[in-house]
Amino acid sequence: MIVDIETIDEFLAHRSSDVEQALRDAAAAEIMPRFRRLAAHEVDEKSGPHDLVTDADRKAEARLTEVLAGLLPGSVVVGEEAVHADPAVYEAIRGEELVWIVDPVDGTRQFVHGDPGFCTLVALARRGVVYASWTYAPARDQMATAVRGRGAFLDGERLISGSPDQGSDLRIATSHPDYTTDEQKRALLGLRTEGVRPRPCGSAGLEYLAIARGLLDGTVFSWEAAWDHAAGLLLVEEAGGAHLTLTGEPFRITGGNALPFTTARDAATARRVTDMLSGGTPTAP
Known part of the structure; x- marks a missing residue:
């Protein structure tokens, strides 16, 4: 089981680009081919009409689960659709293992309606501390990344949130x-x-x-x-x-x-x- 901070840092220093590629590959294989091409049988409701799931969600999560677990031996994957199928999966977030937290299509409602405002989310965490994150918006070809203590970036450019303008809403x-x-x-x-x-x-x-x-x-x-x-x-x-x-x-x-x-x-x-x-x-x- 991989748990020490030095090993996490080493992994992120050398394999973060592999995680980015995993997101791009999942989107290219399972998400974008279905964007604006979804058939009725590829969309289901979970808890109601505002909580949708598609074949893109399921298949992208399955692909990411296999690849991410392989990149980091000893890690586990907590994906939205896996938790929907078995809520006990969620408990890994509170456990000792390194955990990949995955939302294969965040903004499924937008995805279903042909709106490009959706993304794939991956975070690497342990015992409630998030060490790294990846946000990929495939319809916009944007990749945002963050590593704890090392900054946030969008397509390689440093992100600084700043403060709201004085006097503006x-x-x-x-x-x-x-x-x-x-x-x-x-x-x-x-x-x-x-x-x-x-x-x-x-x-x-x-x-x-x-x-x-x-x-x-x-x-x-x-x-x-x-x-x-x-x-x-x-x-x-x-x-x-x-x-x-x-x-x-x-x-x-x-x-x-x-x-x-x-x-x-x-x-x-x-x-x-x-x-x-x-x-x-x-x-x-």
């Missing part, structure tokens, strides 16, 4: 109402105030990338699924951003968070948004 992407409890809906009402422009979120992975690029000021999400958040949270952190739950603590991919939580371009904005969600007085921008 905060641009915040939020959870769809269908995925929020009544209590969370009340928290989200705190964003309906002067100086904030909330909108429904798209692909979580691409929203995180937008924060890391300084194109979006923050997100407010109400669910904990690690495959949606692990890769993007590290990307934002390494670009200079921050994330907080309602208790003022960073979001934990192992669960048990006070929701909704926010991710933002800088720590001050994260605190400001969290204050709004908590019903307190927002701090000055």
Whole structure:
């Protein structure tokens, strides 16, 4: 079993490009050939009409599971579709093994409707700490990567999230109402105030990338699924951003968070948004 930090660092120094290639290969073989060509029998509902799965999701995850586990002996893979089939798979995120956290098509609804706003997410973690992440948007041919302590990059260019412009409205992407409890809906009402422009979120992975690029000021999400958040949270952190739950603590991919939580371009904005969600007085921008 591979567990020491030195071995993780060595792997990331020499094999990160192999992970990138695995994402590109999976997209080329299983995702893009089905983009805007999906047949009705290739799309299914999971929990409802807003929670879709396609043959592209299933086949891309299967391919990534085989390749990633082979790249790093002793590691395990936690993929969205594997967890849907067997929820016990998710427990590996809280275990001792190195774990690959995989969302084969993040933004499946967009993918089904022919919108290019979807991506493939992979994160490498152990005991709740994310060490590296890969965000690949195949329809846009964009690859964003992050390694803990080494920065965030988009197609080789360093990402710096910066801070929101003074005096401008905060641009915040939020959870769809269908995925929020009544209590969370009340928290989200705190964003309906002067100086904030909330909108429904798209692909979580691409929203995180937008924060890391300084194109979006923050997100407010109400669910904990690690495959949606692990890769993007590290990307934002390494670009200079921050994330907080309602208790003022960073979001934990192992669960048990006070929701909704926010991710933002800088720590001050994260605190400001969290204050709004908590019903307190927002701090000055």
